[in-house]
C-alpha cells in the first residue's frame with residue numbers, strides 16, 4: 001500500500017526513493033497477540049538479575065551465550081533449545097547459560113538481514129511476519145526455561161521483543177553509533193558492547209560509558225506512536241572481545257590490555273569473550289580451542305573474564321541460501337557454527353574451568 005505525503009509537501013521532493021510503504025503492526029498489538037505471561041515476565045526479571053550478578057562478580061559463574069549465529073528456522077532453533085536446556089541445568093554450578101537467539105544480522109556489505117527483516121528468506125521483507133515468528137519463538141524458548149540473548153540492530157524492533165530478552169548485544173559494526181548507544185541506555189537488560197571489526201576496543205569502552213547515562217531520543221512508544229524517549233542509563237553494559245579483521249584478541253595479554261583500558265575509563269573491569277568471529281578467524285572448528293584457552297585463563301584465576309560467547313547449531317558449518325536447493329535442517333545460513341557434540345564438550349570444559357577458579361579463590 002502506498003501512502004501519500006502531506007498535502008503541504010510538494011510530491012516532487014518526498015519519498016523519491018521509497019518504492020512503497022506497508023503498515024507495521026504496533027508493539028501493543030503484537031504483545032496482545034503473543035503475550036508474555038506473568039510467570040515468564042518474572043523469569044525474565046530473574047534472568048536479567050542473574051546475568052548482572054555474574055557481570056558484577058557477586059555470582060562467580062561464567063555467563064555463556066551460546067546458540068546459532070542466526071535463526072532462520074524457528075523449528076530448528078526450538079529443537080536446539082530443547083537440547084540445550086538439560087545441559088544448561090547440568091552445568092549450572094559453573095555456568096549461567098543464555099541461548100543466543102539472533103534475529104537481526106548486520107551485514108558487512110549485503111546479505112540476508114535476519115528473520116525479522118526477511119522471514120521467508122526470499123527478499124520479500126515481510127517484517128510483520130518476521131516479528132510474529134520471532135516473538136513466538138522467544139516465548140517458546142523462555143517456556144523451556146532458558147534465558148535468551150539477542151543483538152539489537154534496528155532501533156524500532158526492541159519495542160516488539162525486548163521484554164523477553166535477558167541479555168543483549170550491540171554488534172561490532174554499530175558500537176560506534178550514537179543511535180545504538182542511546183538505545184542501550186534505555187534497554188532493560190545488560191548489554192554487551194563488542195569491539196569494532198578493525199579491533200578498536202576503545203570504541204566499545206566509549207559505548208559503555210555513553211550508554212551508562214540518561215539520553216533523550218526519538219522512537220516509538222508501545223502504541224507505535226512517535227515518541228520522545230527519556231532514558232535512565234544502563235549500568236550493566238560491558239565489553240565483548242570478538243577479535244578483529246587482523247586476528248584474535250582473546251589471549252591473556254589482549255585481555256590484560258582491555259582491562260587496562262576499562263580501568264583508565266573508570267568502568268568495571270569485566271570482559272566477555274566471543275570465541276567466534278575474529279577470535280576464531282571465522283573458522284568454527286577453532287572455537288573449541290579458543291574456548292579452551294579462555295578456560296585456562298579462567299582456571300588460573302582471572303576474575304575479569306565473566307563470560308564467553310559461542311556460535312553453535314545442530315549441524316556444524318554453514319550453507320549458502322540458495323533458492324534452487326533445499327536447506328540442510330539445523331545448519332547456519334550466516335556464519336559457520338560448531339555442531340552439537342562439540343558444543344556440549346566445550347560447555348563442559350568451561351564449567352570445569354570455573355570450578356578450578358573457584359578452588360583457587362577458596
Ligand SMILES: O=C[C@H](O)[C@H](O)COP(=O)(O)O
Pocket residue numbers: 069105106107108109110111277334335
Ligand atoms: O555474525 C554474523 C556475521 O559475522 C555478521 O552478520 C557479518 O556478516 P557478513 O560479513 O557476512 O556480512
Ligand SMILES: C=C(OP(=O)(O)O)C(=O)O
Pocket residue numbers: 069102106151170171172173194242277
Ligand atoms: C554480528 C555478530 O557479531 P559481530 O558484531 O561481533 O560481528 C554476531 O554475533 O552475530
